[in-house]
Amino acid sequence: MIEAAQFVEAARERGFDWYAGVPCSYLTPFINYVLQDDTLNYVSAANEGDAVALIAGVELGAGFGKNGKRRGIAMMQNSGLGNAVSPLTSLTWTFRLPQLLIVTWRGQPGVHDEPQHALMGPVTPRMLETMDIPWELFPTEADQIGPALDRATAYMDGTGRPYALVMQKGSVAPYELKKTGLSGVRSPAQPAIVERFAGERVSRHDALQKIIANTPKDSTVVLASTGFCGRELYAIDDRENQLYLVGSMGCVTPMALGLALSRPDLRVVALDGDGAALMRMGVFATLGAYGPSNLIHVLLDNGAHESTGGQATVSRGVDFASIASACGYALALDGDDIGVIDRLFEAQNVDGVRFARLSIKTGTPGDLPRPKITPEDVRARLQQHIGGR
Numbered sequence: 528m529i530e531a532a533q534f535v536e537a538a539r540e541r542g543f544d545w546y547a548g549v550p551c552s553y554l555t556p557f558i559n560y561v562l563q564d565d566t567l568n569y570v571s572a573a574n575e576g577d578a579v580a581l582i583a584g585v586e587l588g589a590g591f592g593k594n595g596k597r598r599g600i601a602m603m604q605n606s607g608l609g610n611a612v613s614p615l616t617s618l619t620w621t622f623r624l625p626q627l628l629i630v631t632w633r634g635q636p637g638v639h640d641e642p643q644h645a646l647m648g649p650v651t652p653r654m655l656e657t658m659d660i661p662w663e664l665f666p667t668e669a670d671q672i673g674p675a676l677d678r679a680t681a682y683m684d685g686t687g688r689p690y691a692l693v694m695q696k697g698s699v700a701p702y703e704l705k706k707t708g709l710s711g712v713r714s715p716a717q718p719a720i721v722e723r724f725a726g727e728r729v730s731r732h733d734a735l736q737k738i739i740a741n742t743p744k745d746s747t748v749v750l751a752s753t754g755f756c757g758r759e760l761y762a763i764d765d766r767e768n769q770l771y772l773v774g775s776m777g778c779v780t781p782m783a784l785g786l787a788l789s790r791p792d793l794r795v796v797a798l799d800g801d802g803a804a805l806m807r808m809g810v811f812a813t814l815g816a817y818g819p820s821n822l823i824h825v826l827l828d829n830g831a832h833e834s835t836g837g838q839a840t841v842s843r844g845v846d847f848a849s850i851a852s853a854c855g856y857a858l859a860l861d862g863d864d865i866g867v868i869d870r871l872f873e874a875q876n877v878d879g880v881r882f883a884r885l886s887i888k889t890g891t892p893g894d895l896p897r898p899k900i901t902p903e904d905v906r907a908r909l910q911q912h913i914g915g916r
Contacts, residue, residue: 548602573809575607580778584785617774623687665694726864754834777807801842815855818880
């Protein structure tokens, strides 16, 4: 058994100062220790996939500090691996955005546990191996910590992909939580009043052109959701400050949050779609709680899964702006008029994340190209572009 401080401080020496996850009783000592150290960063995620995407955003903007490269850790119970499969296989893998995973081993064969872990326990190692994520047991002796972290960082640096430590019961001694609440969470005085803009709906093309006009390359990063949103943005103007998700539906917002929190020198814009937003609505609460003023969330809502044939979503019955307001966003806009975009970017003295839902027409150019630049090259280009800031 080790002390939480032994692992966390050894990890800090190797650049790990960002943590995100969903609690498990095995992880309690770590979370308690990190929460009480204001020089470390912990984000309580709505689900495990959001935590992985958020740490991917931290890695995307990672700079070099006193102790070298800044790194992140996603923590989860093994039951949460199911929630994390999509970003682990189509975000971190595809873009080569490494992170350390700490996965608890509930239901480990031979260890009595609750019935809900009876299947996941035995298959946890196979799940990691199926996703090509190398793993080893979490260290239980102090002299094992450094070598385990060195193996993990060597693999991460060499491949650009995640590495997992699987934590058994009783690996870490208890650590009392003496601090209530969560560091970094905003406490808005009152919900933002939703501003609504009536007018004529425009095409996605027109909306994206307006967004490009408001996102100068030297100070802004634009992350576009998977599907036609990213493809059309690429077709209009393939700029080095843009990244196009090619999978991980719904993960653009937690990824943008990780980037915005770790890089306050940048304005970060998340371009979302109605289908993607519906898939991971829990992240609205996370963005409202932690979202900094350099983060902008734009939802282009055409009421359809257009890139898969135009099947309708249920977005027409959802008031996304009111949800954003209730979740703590500092500015919440809604409308059919493209002027909502200008209002979003021109708003002054906004203390927190700002949101706009713009209702747009369906329809996409018939000759819409797929990006010819690979996801790895898009990521490398963006990191080079923002690295010197």
